[in-house]
Amino acid sequence: MRCLCYPVFVLLLAGCASYVGQTGAFRGAWNSGSIEQAAQLATRQANQRSESRDAVIWFLEQGAALRATGQFAASNQAFEQAENRIRFYDRQASVRLSKEATGLLTNLAALPYEGRGYDRVMLNTYQALNYLQLGQADAALVELRQAHAEQDAEVVRNARRIVAARKSAGEYERTIRRAKLNELQPDIALDYGAFVNPFTDFLHALCLWNLDTDDRENALVSLRRIHSTLGGSEFLASEIRFVDRLLGGAKHSDLTYVIFETGVAPIRREVRLDVPLRHEKVRYVAASFPRLERRGRSAPAHVAIGETRYDATLICNMDAVVGRDFRTGLPAVIFRTLAASATKAAVAKKAKEESGDLGAIAGFLYQAAGAQADLRTWTTLPKEFRVCRVETPDDRRLTLLVGPQKSEVTVNTGRVNVVCVKSFAPGTPLKIQQFRLK
Amino acid sequence: MKPLIKLITAATLPALMLGCATARYIDHDGRDSIVNVGQINTQDWIRAADELTQSLLLSGTINSVAGKPKVMMIGRIKNNTNQHIDTDSLMKKIRVALNKGGRALTTTAVGLDGPEDESSKAVRELRADDEFNQATIPGKGNLISPDYSLSGKIIQNNARAKRGLLPTIKQSEFAFQLSMTDLKTGLAVWEEEKLIVKQGSRAAVSW
Structure with missing residues (x-):
């Protein structure tokens, strides 16, 4: 009778398709620039999975897709649902150990997706951009302040996650600590620091000196911080001088900031490793881990006015942001994965001892089906954010260039305007949105 | 004696801990x-x-x-x-x-980036509005530099x-x-x- 339980459990586990599999059609539509279709697919999935462990990730995908189609209010609703779920999980932090125990018996993909550090920051950033499109400047500033706070709060949360993962490893904790898995470390060319997103800081600074009369000086704090993070970019040095003059009372001509969102952020692929544990019960385990995989190449972006071209400066490389987040969270992932694999190996061994060959088969299937890495990641995030500031020409016409893609826009009236340009696959048109800041 | 000390510690420690964690008002x-x-x-x-x-x-x-x-x-x-x-x-x-x-x-009517409070200016913009009793609207030359x-x-x-x-x-x-x-x-x-x-x-x- 007991043997029958194993295959049933195995079947239940096998029903969990990986996130890469789940998102295939959606990613295909998104990457080819079929954003309407992508938004429909994401909305369908988000509705179907609104109560599931994947709810947060699908609300994030839905929010980004709806934003791209220009449905800003609906996009913010999706982001709010993601945010509410994330807060719910945060409130449950005190019972995290029992959830860790669930992870030990199944796999990490079976745990609810609670939102990674950069998800939380980008969630607030996109909400802010949506509110700016909707003309709700105060709400945008609230979101940006929250994004700012999230960057600090995530450092504390990550430390807690590592402690919880270590505790959950129980008897395997000491042996796992000795395991070295350097092949999982992402290659990070740029290191902005833990959970820092320079684009969010830049947008916050832009909004502060344009919108908020009380907090305007803080724009310079943010700009100085990004300048130092990015290693002394000339564009940011000039922006600091420029904003400093404006805050001192200098006047300026009409300005347009063009924000380019290009490419796609990395995804996670599964890699299976044999790890010697040297534990008395389990000598070694075969475990599945996530590994970051970059997608596409960096694309230069420019703004042209007549014959003059202005280069857009790289403000945030999301590969670096995601990579840093991945690296920071890796100790917890390794602890949880190896502890889960060791626990399952011990269960399988016991099944074999108690039920002979049938138990051995069930144990093998249980280990195989349960060994699934958590590959969930926000796939609609861009690869890069680039920014260019130009004086708005008299005819207000700008030519926008991303690699070989080209498009024109007539900037709305206003002292300071923002044009958001999103590029997809080469050959697909650029998606252009704009709003007035001042 | 030792069990008694343990008992007292077990009883009082949670109470002390709770006392620390409880939100309260303090002098700012x-x-x-x-x-x-x-x-x-x-x-x-x-x-x-x-x-x-x-x-x-x-x-x-x-x-x-x-x-x-x-x-x-x-x-x-x-x-x-x-x-x-x-x-x-x-x-x-x-x-x-x-x-x-x-x-x-x-x-609050003068500031580097415009007035801190726009109301002084806004109320003067009612000068051309017949819906308002013009005698209640501040006249010219009242704002103080x-x-x-x-x-x-x-x-x-x-x-x-x-x-x-x-x-x-x-x-x-x-x-x-x-x-x-x-x-x-x-x-x-x-x-x-x-x-x-x-x-x-x-x-x-x-x-």
Whole structure:
């Protein structure tokens, strides 16, 4: 009778398709620039999975897709649902150990997706951009302040996650600590620091000196911080001088900031490793881990006015942001994965001892089906954010260039305007949105 | 004896722990306030504002003439720290103290980036509106131009040192610098700097 339980459990586990599999059609539509279709697919999935462990990730995908189609209010609703779920999980932090125990018996993909550090920051950033499109400047500033706070709060949360993962490893904790898995470390060319997103800081600074009369000086704090993070970019040095003059009372001509969102952020692929544990019960385990995989190449972006071209400066490389987040969270992932694999190996061994060959088969299937890495990641995030500031020409016409893609826009009236340009696959048109800041 | 001690400890420890975790009201400038080394806490704003106000009042710069308070505008307060702060936390306290002492009033109708309060301007835009009793709308020439402007800068300097096996000690120094300019002459008629220096290895309550 007991043997029958194993295959049933195995079947239940096998029903969990990986996130890469789940998102295939959606990613295909998104990457080819079929954003309407992508938004429909994401909305369908988000509705179907609104109560599931994947709810947060699908609300994030839905929010980004709806934003791209220009449905800003609906996009913010999706982001709010993601945010509410994330807060719910945060409130449950005190019972995290029992959830860790669930992870030990199944796999990490079976745990609810609670939102990674950069998800939380980008969630607030996109909400802010949506509110700016909707003309709700105060709400945008609230979101940006929250994004700012999230960057600090995530450092504390990550430390807690590592402690919880270590505790959950129980008897395997000491042996796992000795395991070295350097092949999982992402290659990070740029290191902005833990959970820092320079684009969010830049947008916050832009909004502060344009919108908020009380907090305007803080724009310079943010700009100085990004300048130092990015290693002394000339564009940011000039922006600091420029904003400093404006805050001192200098006047300026009409300005347009063009924000380019290009490419796609990395995804996670599964890699299976044999790890010697040297534990008395389990000598070694075969475990599945996530590994970051970059997608596409960096694309230069420019703004042209007549014959003059202005280069857009790289403000945030999301590969670096995601990579840093991945690296920071890796100790917890390794602890949880190896502890889960060791626990399952011990269960399988016991099944074999108690039920002979049938138990051995069930144990093998249980280990195989349960060994699934958590590959969930926000796939609609861009690869890069680039920014260019130009004086708005008299005819207000700008030519926008991303690699070989080209498009024109007539900037709305206003002292300071923002044009958001999103590029997809080469050959697909650029998606252009704009709003007035001042 | 030992079981008894264990029993007492088990009974009292949770109660003590709960006492620490419970939210409560404290004096905002009292010894119970939390002190962060790298941040400006509420008690720092209060202390800086009090000392700067005292210095300004004692300097005699803004003595009212025939009981008529001077008019002051708020200039730029530069934030040269590495954190987002609301400089109003400082300026409001100084404004309130000067206002209550009858020495100076602050105009909200003039500011570097336009008026702090747009209402003075908005109400004058009703002059052409027949729906309003025109006698209740302020006439021309009533707004008062300021005599002085108050401007300044907040600076942060950080340092850290390791002493043997002890945790790294962090030190933050916040300098609150203010100047008052006579707008007729452009001369700085009062200047002051107050330093607040904090040291520690982590956030603490100030007792």
